[in-house]
Amino acid sequence: IPWIHLQQKSEMPKAMYTQWYAENSCIRNYYSEEEFEELFSKFDLNNNSILDQHELARLNMYLLLNIPRIGLKSLGDKEYGGIPPAIFRLKSLEQLNLSYTAITMVPYQAKNLLELTSLNLGHCPLLEGISGDVGLLPNLKSINLNNCPSLETPPQDIVGRGVASVKAFLKRIAGGFIECHRTKLMFIGLGQAGKTTLLNALRSEKKKTEKTEDVELTDGIDIIPWIVPVEHEGRKIDITYSCWDFAGQTVYYNTHQFFLSKQAVYVLLWNMRMGFEHAGLDFWLSSVACHCPNAPVIIVGTQLDQIPMPDMPEAELMEKYPQIKKFCYVSSTAGTNIAELEQTLTNVTMHHCSQMTMKIPKVWLSFENGILKERNEGRNIMEWSLLRKCAINNGIYDDSDIRLAVDFLNDLGTVQHFDTEFLRDRVVINPQWIVDVMAKVVSVNEKAIKENLGRFYHSYIPEIWKDYDKSLHQWMLKLTETFDLTFPLPGEKEKYNIVPCLLPETKPLNLPWPYLSEEEEIREKTILYKFAYLPSGLFNRAQARLFSQGFTDHDLLQFLWKKGSILKKNQHYALVRQLNDYEMIVSVQGPRPKNVLDLIHETLTTLISEAFDGVHYDYFIQCPDCVEKEGTKEPFLFKAELISRAYSVNAPFLQCTKFFHTVSIGELLRIMPDNKETEFDAQMQESISTLEEISRNIAQDVAILYCNGDLPSLPFNSSTTAENAAGMTVDPRNIHEDLKKAGYKW
Known part of the structure; x- marks a missing residue:
């Protein structure tokens, strides 16, 4: 019996919830419509008729634990993982569907299912591992492991590569495996925060270093190994860290992003003499969050021998950045709390790095x-x-x-x-x-x-x-x-x-924008992007990618700077700018600016999904009535997320709060960048708007009807026009030219 799984949306309005119930007969057989309505009310904690992702998670856990399903009554089963043993005696079994169950593992007994071709383990939230013997099944062609968040063997990265990779990994496990007690340890922070000094203190026997006035600044990244013996669950093991010491100078930030790893522990240092407000913590935490959203972070304040313990908003930062596991305060030169920091590092590593227990x-x-x-x-x-x-x-x-x-x-x-x-x-x-x-x-x-x-x-x-x-x-x-x-x-x-x-920091003084003069056929469209924090390197990588895709003109290179550029594509001009650490804006001029704006938007969103997957942002589009009816240069901006939500609940319109225009959802969808969910509606609205625009520009509709028998006998050529053949019958074949010469637009 399934629970609610949303492909792209992170929330579910009540109408969608009711539709989901109607489409799932298994749920209808277990809950009446009234009972399921009561569940919605029970988990809609803020009573807004929408289940957000946290409320949905609680509801799904309730459905998991309160509806009978395989594995639920045998959660401690270490031999079969909750799977009924009789299944492994079905030697002619070809398909096995254990999706949406409470199983915790697939045991080695699965090797008996020699005829098995398909194994569906999707949506098993408690599933931790699959025996390597499954990889040896000769006829197995399909393994579904989608949405198994607890899965460690095989690792999620390998699951994402498909069935062949999963089988290859399991086959290798069957031939002998070893636990991996290794990971990267990434030291990040502003320049002169003490990263290199702290690493030296941790690696030294005395857990301290000498004074560091003459220490040379790190140039790029230094990579150093460090082995730490620990006792874990009653046995002694060695954790091997590959320590990456990142240079803190801003010029290096664009290269750091290529080496931030999801399988790592991050130590974020800040010099307490600067005060945490000036330590760049938001910058670094946002960078880690967008590149490695599940990697654990330890925040370390240095120079404890020179400044008292600071008043740090730890609870506030941990709420904003759940990746933070611990705050520590040390002195590398005095050795204060260095041993305690090492203990914290090993504890966080063993409890929050999945690869530590990976086979x-x-x-x-x-x-x-x-x-x-x-x-x-x-x-x-x-x-x-x-x-x-x-x-x-x-x-x-x-x-x-x-x-x-x-x-x-x-x-x-x-x-x-x-x-x-x-x-x-x-x-x-x-x-x-x-x-x-x-x-x-x-x-x-x-x-x-x-x-x-x-x-x-x-x-x-x-x-x-x-x-x-x-x-x-x-x-x-x-x-x-x-x-x-x-x-x-x-x-x-x-x-x-x-x-x-490395482009100039300042905007060119003679920046020519608007680039095109305001003519009848020239329009301008704008999108504003707002980020929780704009990651370092994102804007410059977007610049590079746009230029590589043909958004370029050599005459415009003089208007290229670190936080902006003027681009050209298909007779359209675009001004792309980073306004601050949270916003970037794109404006396009030309006959059909939406087409070019869509290309830029697609380039940006593709880059984010490829390299900045954890970044949180939204974008805003102009109120069309503010632009077309009021002619204002500062129109009201509609939030894209609000438009999508209005569309999902079938709201007919939204209202701008600047001139209080009432704008239909269809019209807003038309001017939004292409969206698969609303593509048909947007294209339909685009076609209607185009026809309406044509209609507004037409003073009269003219239809010319005639038959061949009524045509003049003179040959059809320019000499037969009404202008140079006075007194002749009007030739319908020449009406177009006659009207143009009379000054009419056709």
């Missing part, structure tokens, strides 16, 4: 040892063919298995692999190498690019990357382009790439 194939670690041997011999990068040979030598033969192992080692920080068309043929086996490659482009020690207003002339490459093999220079340049750190400008006499994060 991985032993051959993967053998493969890793082979890679580390190559690294120790001085190799930094391997072609895929050589890496494949290394995998085969260590017992991994299938290409899909090799890719799974490489992805796993990528998450651990052993390798860096970029799975794009141009880059996938090489694997970086020394992550410090690739970090340095990226940092060289924006390094505080490399001034040539910044002094040339963000122009990375290709003639600079031999100097900037002088420490790297020349045969890799073009691959390295393509790497910066693939991740929107730079973008090329074709057609120039001297080739160069633009580095958006």
